[in-house]
Amino acid sequence: MERFDLPLSVPFTHRVCFTHDAFSAGNPLLREILAEGGGRRALVYLEEAVAEAWPTLPQLITDYLSASSVQLHSLHIMPGAEVCKADDNLVRHVWDQIEREKIDRHSYVLCLGGGAFLDAVGFGAATAHRGVRLVRFPTTTLSQDDSGVGVKNGINAFGKKNWIGSFSVPYAVINDFTFLHSQDPEISRLGLIEAIKVALVKDAEFFSWIEANATALATLEKHALEECIQRSALWHARHITLGGDPFEMGSSRPLDFGHWAAHKLEQLSGFALSHAAAVAVGLWLDVCYSVKSGLLRESDACRIKKVLETMGMPMFDPHLLELDASGELALLAGLEEFREHLGGRLTVLLLRAPGDSTDVHHMDHGIISGCIKDMQKCNNLVTG
Numbered sequence: 001m002e003r004f005d006l007p008l009s010v011p012f013t014h015r016v017c018f019t020h021d022a023f024s025a026g027n028p029l030l031r032e033i034l035a036e037g038g039g040r041r042a043l044v045y046l047e048e049a050v051a052e053a054w055p056t057l058p059q060l061i062t063d064y065l066s067a068s069s070v071q072l073h074s075l076h077i078m079p080g081a082e083v084c085k086a087d088d089n090l091v092r093h094v095w096d097q098i099e100r101e102k103i104d105r106h107s108y109v110l111c112l113g114g115g116a117f118l119d120a121v122g123f124g125a126a127t128a129h130r131g132v133r134l135v136r137f138p139t140t141t142l143s144q145d146d147s148g149v150g151v152k153n154g155i156n157a158f159g160k161k162n163w164i165g166s167f168s169v170p171y172a173v174i175n176d177f178t179f180l181h182s183q184d185p186e187i188s189r190l191g192l193i194e195a196i197k198v199a200l201v202k203d204a205e206f207f208s209w210i211e212a213n214a215t216a217l218a219t220l221e222k223h224a225l226e227e228c229i230q231r232s233a234l235w236h237a238r239h240i241t242l243g244g245d246p247f248e249m250g251s252s253r254p255l256d257f258g259h260w261a262a263h264k265l266e267q268l269s270g271f272a273l274s275h276a277a278a279v280a281v282g283l284w285l286d287v288c289y290s291v292k293s294g295l296l297r298e299s300d301a302c303r304i305k306k307v308l309e310t311m312g313m314p315m316f317d318p319h320l321l322e323l324d325a326s327g328e329l330a331l332l333a334g335l336e337e338f339r340e341h342l343g344g345r346l347t348v349l350l351l352r353a354p355g356d357s358t359d360v361h362h363m364d365h366g367i368i369s370g371c372i373k374d375m376q377k378c379n380n381l382v383t384g
């Protein structure tokens, strides 16, 4: 018998850009990025809600690309939001168009939309020809400060989030702050939860900055919002590129603080609860758990509570109380589902202080129920 373990590493460049008005004729960013890649053809997927908010956008995109090195083959305006990743219709649409328009692996799919739309179109692009270049334009706060700069895509299946999907480094991510202006202010504000999350996990100074700017962030003050998004996006991108585990081969997932409960709450609500709202509740649960298990000082939890309250983040949801057929909290199954999705050993990140975290491999069901009882006393309820 002979065995050869040959190392294989594939270098990627993660291009993450920040700009305003990416499709104005005077903005060279996208033209340069497309020219660098050398591809000649492009397809555009534009989320319907974005097209409705920016009616001149399709023409702007067409004009912009006509003055670039690529030829626009077709532009598709399609519905987005969570329903677009509830089945494979949008993914199949992307496959059909890539096939019909002869988009090859050196061509581009440009995708403009919220996190859900990017996930579904991104999965289509990543699986056609085993990967067509994807240029993402995230258009929501959450997709700009977190998901859009990540290297994952996916759609929901078997009633579970992102069950089908792949790791795939986008060719480029262009965070155009201008798109944020048409967002629903509530959705925009909630999307900042991923910035709070990454600050708590990675950067005490960033958390202090959020604390000092919580009122400006709650009112979506332009400069505060843009700085917060950029700092959060760069932390996510840095973690992916420098953290040593871009495709999550290990068990630890530090960027998923609060997410074991969040994914389960989204599922228990039939996906009526948004990802951001579910993360806010899940994050607060894991902060409470960190205190009750003796890791985090109560004074630090009070600072976090004040930030969440000032920024109007939900800190309780009735689905936390839902019981399963055996009379157990239905939420608890989220721990095993989280483990299963990761593979390996259950690994949940808890906090020792803002900017200082630790992994645990077991969560005590009694402590979790105690936390939920305490959280219930808080009157900041999620309504949907």
Ligand SMILES: NC(=O)c1ccc[n+]([C@@H]2O[C@H](COP(=O)([O-])OP(=O)(O)OC[C@H]3O[C@@H](n4cnc5c(N)ncnc54)[C@H](O)[C@@H]3O)[C@@H](O)[C@H]2O)c1
Pocket: 047, 049, 050, 053, 080, 081, 082, 085, 113, 114, 115, 116, 117, 119, 139, 140, 141, 142, 143, 146, 147, 148, 150, 151, 152, 153, 154, 161, 162, 179, 180, 181, 182, 183, 184, 187, 191, 275, 276
């Ligand atoms: N791939 C990843 O690594 C990853 C990470 C975190 C979250 N996600 C996924 O991202 C999704 C959540 O993303 P989201 O918070 O952006 O929600 P979303 O995509 O559902 O968008 C929220 C709402 O805003 C609308 N919208 C989008 N852009 C707009 C704009 N500029 N103006 C007006 N309306 C606009 C959408 O139609 C939708 O109704 C979830 O499916 C979540 O699972 C993926």
Ligand SMILES: [Zn+2]
Pocket: 146, 194, 259, 275, 279
């Ligand atoms: Zn998230």
